[in-house]
Amino acid sequence: MSTLTEAPPPLTPAAPEQTPPRKRGRWTPYWLLLPGILWLVVFFAAPMVYQASTSVQTGSLEEGYKVTWHFVTYWDAVSEYWPQFLRSVAYAASATVLCLLLGYPLAYLIAFRAGRWRNLIMILVIAPFFTSFLIRTLAWKTILADGGPVVGALNTLHVLDVTSWLGWTSGDRVLATPLAVVCGLTYNFLPFMILPLYTSLERIDGRLHEAAGDLYAKPSTVFRKVTFPLSMPGVVSGTLLTFIPATGDYVNASLLGSADTGMIGNVIQSQFLRVLDYPTAAALSFVLMAAILAMVTFYIRKSGTEDLV
Amino acid sequence: MVFVTSFKNWFKRNLVVIAGLLTLAYLLLPNVVVTVFSFNKPNGRFNYEWQQFSTDAWKDPCGVAGLCGSLSLSLQIALWATLGATALGTAIAFALVRYRFRARGAINSLIFLPMAMPEVVMAASLLTLFLNMGAQLGFWTILIAHIMFCLSFVVTAVKARVMSMDPRLEQAAQDLYAGPFQTFLRVTLPIAAPGIAAGALLAFALSFDDFIITNFNAGSTVTFPMFVWGSAQRGTPVQINVIGTAMFVIAVLFVLASMVIGNRRNRRKA
Amino acid sequence: MTTNTTKNQTDGGGDVRLAGISKTYGSFTAVHPLDLTVPQGSFFALLGASGCGKTTTLRMIAGLEEPSGGTVHLGDQDVTALPPYKRPVNTVFQSYALFPHLDIYENVAFGLRRRGIKSVKKQVGEMLDLVQLGEQARKKPHQLSGGQQQRVAVARALINHPKVLLLDEPLGALDLKLRRQMQLELKRIQTEVGITFVHVTHDQEEAMTMADQVAVMNAGRVEQLGAPADLYENPRTTFVANFLGTSNLVEAEVDSRSGDDVVVKAAGDKLVLPGARCSAPAKTGGKVLVGVRPEKISLTHADDAGAIPEGRNRITGRIANTSFIGVSTQYVVDCAACPEFEVYAQNIDRDPRLAPGAEVVLHWSPAHTFGLDADQSVLAGTMGDAGVAEGEAA
Numbered sequence: 001m002s003t004l005t006e007a008p009p010p011l012t013p014a015a016p017e018q019t020p021p022r023k024r025g026r027w028t029p030y031w032l033l034l035p036g037i038l039w040l041v042v043f044f045a046a047p048m049v050y051q052a053s054t055s056v057q058t059g060s061l062e063e064g065y066k067v068t069w070h071f072v073t074y075w076d077a078v079s080e081y082w083p084q085f086l087r088s089v090a091y092a093a094s095a096t097v098l099c100l101l102l103g104y105p106l107a108y109l110i111a112f113r114a115g116r117w118r119n120l121i122m123i124l125v126i127a128p129f130f131t132s133f134l135i136r137t138l139a140w141k142t143i144l145a146d147g148g149p150v151v152g153a154l155n156t157l158h159v160l161d162v163t164s165w166l167g168w169t170s171g172d173r174v175l176a177t178p179l180a181v182v183c184g185l186t187y188n189f190l191p192f193m194i195l196p197l198y199t200s201l202e203r204i205d206g207r208l209h210e211a212a213g214d215l216y217a218k219p220s221t222v223f224r225k226v227t228f229p230l231s232m233p234g235v236v237s238g239t240l241l242t243f244i245p246a247t248g249d250y251v252n253a254s255l256l257g258s259a260d261t262g263m264i265g266n267v268i269q270s271q272f273l274r275v276l277d278y279p280t281a282a283a284l285s286f287v288l289m290a291a292i293l294a295m296v297t298f299y300i301r302k303s304g305t306e307d308l309v
Numbered sequence: 310m311v312f313v314t315s316f317k318n319w320f321k322r323n324l325v326v327i328a329g330l331l332t333l334a335y336l337l338l339p340n341v342v343v344t345v346f347s348f349n350k351p352n353g354r355f356n357y358e359w360q361q362f363s364t365d366a367w368k369d370p371c372g373v374a375g376l377c378g379s380l381s382l383s384l385q386i387a388l389w390a391t392l393g394a395t396a397l398g399t400a401i402a403f404a405l406v407r408y409r410f411r412a413r414g415a416i417n418s419l420i421f422l423p424m425a426m427p428e429v430v431m432a433a434s435l436l437t438l439f440l441n442m443g444a445q446l447g448f449w450t451i452l453i454a455h456i457m458f459c460l461s462f463v464v465t466a467v468k469a470r471v472m473s474m475d476p477r478l479e480q481a482a483q484d485l486y487a488g489p490f491q492t493f494l495r496v497t498l499p500i501a502a503p504g505i506a507a508g509a510l511l512a513f514a515l516s517f518d519d520f521i522i523t524n525f526n527a528g529s530t531v532t533f534p535m536f537v538w539g540s541a542q543r544g545t546p547v548q549i550n551v552i553g554t555a556m557f558v559i560a561v562l563f564v565l566a567s568m569v570i571g572n573r574r575n576r577r578k579a
Numbered sequence: 580m581t582t583n584t585t586k587n588q589t590d591g592g593g594d595v596r597l598a599g600i601s602k603t604y605g606s607f608t609a610v611h612p613l614d615l616t617v618p619q620g621s622f623f624a625l626l627g628a629s630g631c632g633k634t635t636t637l638r639m640i641a642g643l644e645e646p647s648g649g650t651v652h653l654g655d656q657d658v659t660a661l662p663p664y665k666r667p668v669n670t671v672f673q674s675y676a677l678f679p680h681l682d683i684y685e686n687v688a689f690g691l692r693r694r695g696i697k698s699v700k701k702q703v704g705e706m707l708d709l710v711q712l713g714e715q716a717r718k719k720p721h722q723l724s725g726g727q728q729q730r731v732a733v734a735r736a737l738i739n740h741p742k743v744l745l746l747d748e749p750l751g752a753l754d755l756k757l758r759r760q761m762q763l764e765l766k767r768i769q770t771e772v773g774i775t776f777v778h779v780t781h782d783q784e785e786a787m788t789m790a791d792q793v794a795v796m797n798a799g800r801v802e803q804l805g806a807p808a809d810l811y812e813n814p815r816t817t818f819v820a821n822f823l824g825t826s827n828l829v830e831a832e833v834d835s836r837s838g839d840d841v842v843v844k845a846a847g848d849k850l851v852l853p854g855a856r857c858s859a860p861a862k863t864g865g866k867v868l869v870g871v872r873p874e875k876i877s878l879t880h881a882d883d884a885g886a887i888p889e890g891r892n893r894i895t896g897r898i899a900n901t902s903f904i905g906v907s908t909q910y911v912v913d914c915a916a917c918p919e920f921e922v923y924a925q926n927i928d929r930d931p932r933l934a935p936g937a938e939v940v941l942h943w944s945p946a947h948t949f950g951l952d953a954d955q956s957v958l959a960g961t962m963g964d965a966g967v968a969e970g971e972a973a
Contacts, residue, residue, distance in 0.1 A: 029408030036397035040419050043457040047434035054437045102332045109329030123564050130560035134537040135553040139339035142357045248427020265429045285433040477676035480643050483663040484670045485690035499680040
């Protein structure tokens with residue numbers, strides 16, 4: 001106790017006129033925000049404006065472009081490429097549904113049934129990220145190769161007959177068909193579904209399951225009435241994180257598809273980087289952005305989860 | 310009969326486990342293929358069909374022109390993009406959680422939108438900007454683009470951590486004679502560190518593996534994903550699989566090691 | 580220890596003086612302009628239900644909250660404009676706010692290090708010994724029990740020799756038994772170090788056990804200030820009468836004055852109370868609330884009413900309910916003046932006739948009676964009062 005008898009070093013009292021430093025901090029948030037927000041304004045928001053202006057320009061690479069409010073570009077672009085638009089939405093929607101169906105059991109398994117294997121499974125879900133996704137997408141070329149074991153098995157089971165009839169595959173091939181593209185999209189974006197699902201499932205108190213069981217709910221009822229509704233935030237953010245990037249993707253359609261499975265991303269990419277028709281490409285990109293924003297806004301409103309924003 | 314019923318029951322009870330493991334298999338199958346085919350010796354330019362076992366590619370991973378150069382470029386870009394995005398994103402996250410200011414809603418949307426935008430849209434619009442400015446496409450345009458799209462993810466990760474932090478900890482530091490800067494350095498930063506690290510790791514992974522935005526804004530510069538993309542057209546060297554496998558193994562070992570160390574430290578302290 | 584105490588007392592600079600201090604958030608007033616002096620070296624408690632402004636007051640002393648008006652003085656020094664890290668005041672936070680990334684040793688050393696003291700080893704060691712945590716120095720806070728964490732929080736603040744130690748509900752997170760133990764422990768430490776303690780609590784028993792002086796706060800105002808026994812015996816508002824222990828409050832009309840005493844009438848019964856103990860203006864024909872504590876009352880069966888000495892206040896009624904507590908029996912008695920009169924009787928000789936339904940006479944000494952202004956809610960400060968229910972439950 002002797003320490004307490006030693007007088008503490010005196011604290012230097014500040015002059016009372018001095019403004020408290022807390023008041024000086026009024027500008028702090030703006031200084032913190034400035035660099036990052038400036039970056040986003042210049043390299044995210046401003047490009048959107050440039051793109052909008054490019055889409056109504058006319059001219060050529062040699063003579064330069066001028067804003068002529070040439071809205072006809074939109075009409076031409078959409079009327080020429082609407083099949084790709086539709087295909088993008090259809091493929092992305094199928095992939096999203098598949099991701100949900102495949103991802104939910106795995107997320108549930110990690111959250112409630114994995115026990116001491118939980119961390120290991122988590123690592124196995126995330127680790128593939130570290131192999132470039134292009135390499136992994138190329139691996140599907142081997143897996144789905146013509147005459148390979150997967151195609152052989154599907155053939156023997158007559159699954160391919162059904163999918164061919166539906167127009168998902170053609171003949172004995174899976175590669176270069178819509179099925180291959182959707183399969184690749186599903187594979188690529190599956191972790192983006194699993195992680196948010198897991199996050200919201202993991203928050204659910206396990207005792208709720210017991211309580212529901214105690215109150216005469218069958219396991220299937222427990223799932224329908226308790227687990228699934230409580231995991232809705234994960235379902236919503238998972239579907240968004242899958243659907244949005246899948247719609248704009250052109251990698252899977254390029255590597256696993258054919259000319260007949262082109263998505264809107266493929267068109268934008270080739271217009272920009274090969275055809276060099278900037279107004280058309282900008283118009284298509286602008287329409288895609290507007291369509292996605294409209295769909296996402298509608299979906300978020302509908303599902304009543306706005307925590308994401 | 311009894312056996313069949315009990316099997317049925319077992320199956321019913323473990324349905325979700327079986328389905329989950331099948332999904333896991335679907336997720337891991339390509340990695341298995343990548344690994345197996347890193348020991349292939351293909352006939353011709355493409356490495357899609359199994360021919361014969363060989364460790365040639367493992368002995369000479371840089372044996373393909375441009376491969377290791379693109380890898381090192383990707384690592385450099387990822388490193389700088391991580392630094393930039395983490396610094397800018399952490400500052401924004403702190404401002405959002407800790408301060409009141411005008412235009413909060415607009416700023417939140419500006420941060421959310423890049424995550425809700427298909428990459429191809431961001432890539433295309435950024436390219437129109439660079440073209441309009443007459444910028445030279447290459448290392449710098451890639452870096453600018455990567456910092457831009459990683460920023461929002463860093464903000465989200467750091468924000469979550471800072472929000473869950475007890476404000477009384479900082480008050481306690483102030484009460485114990487730490488000025489604003491000392492409080493930040495000694496208390497706020499160490500406690501927010503896991504969130505910042507998570508954001509940085511995410512930024513690194515996103516930048517390193519980015520293809521679409523890079524594809525638009527790289528000009529003739531070739532990052533590793535760009536190299537793989539090009540090789541899908543020209544011919545896929547086995548070395549690509551070697552690099553892919555090595556990255557997977559290193560990542561898993563890294564995570565396992567950090568878990569083991571963490572466990573041991575906890576056990577020693579308890 | 581003694582040297583420290585005397586030294587501080589002689590320099591006379593240890594008083595905490597709040598002058599007209601107030602805090603408003605928008606249109607809500609958390610603390611109304613408040614004058615309060617906490618004498619050097621005392622153990623002072625701010626008592627009230629949650630939301631009464633006691634924590635805000637404490638935080639204004641600490642500098643964690645900027646007052647909307649008024650000043651804070653520590654001794655002769657005006658510290659109103661000083662940020663918390665420049666005030667010679669330390670706080671034990673509610674739920675402790677121990678730094679999770681630092682071990683116990685570094686938590687305790689934090690304040691010394693921030694003030695540029697290099698050799699902290701001896702002081703930290705001795706401080707950890709004082710709170711009996713020498714063995715735990717290298718553990719992280721989450722590895723400690725609630726009671727140990729609480730002691731670390733105290734050590735971390737005390738090691739800086741503050742002029743005032745502020746404690747914000749420091750025992751709130753502990754279970755009952757540990758809380759009793761820590762009350763004694765804190766009291767011991769306070770006597771030992773002689774530092775002024777300002778203690779915020781919603782637990783009236785805790786405030787009365789530990790503090791030399793208690794300020795009872797309600798809705799942003801100090802209702803009454805005084806020593807625990809004084810507050811208990813002479814409450815000046817119904818809130819204090821009900822919040823500290825239990826009071827029987829009876830509405831009555833002033834009948835007459837006889838000498839220093841006031842005579843009132845409550846539903847036909849005549850009651851007498853000392854004028855000095857009546858905080859309401861006792862005009863003839865005016866209303867007052869007459870109060871008496873349950874343990875001051877004696878209970879006699881109606882058959883023995885003749886044996887009650889003259890000069891005592893008496894009310895007749897019927898026993899509605901009894902509960903046996905061990906040391907005492909609590910009776911609820913139905914009277915004309917008051918439907919639920921509470922009486923606590925020591926279990927010395929139990930009269931078997933005192934069972935529910937029995938006609939009884941309640942009687943007590945006029946000296947134990949107090950009078951309150953009748954313009955207040957009789958229920959203020961009770962469980963029935965919404966503001967208090969939460970605090971009592973916690």
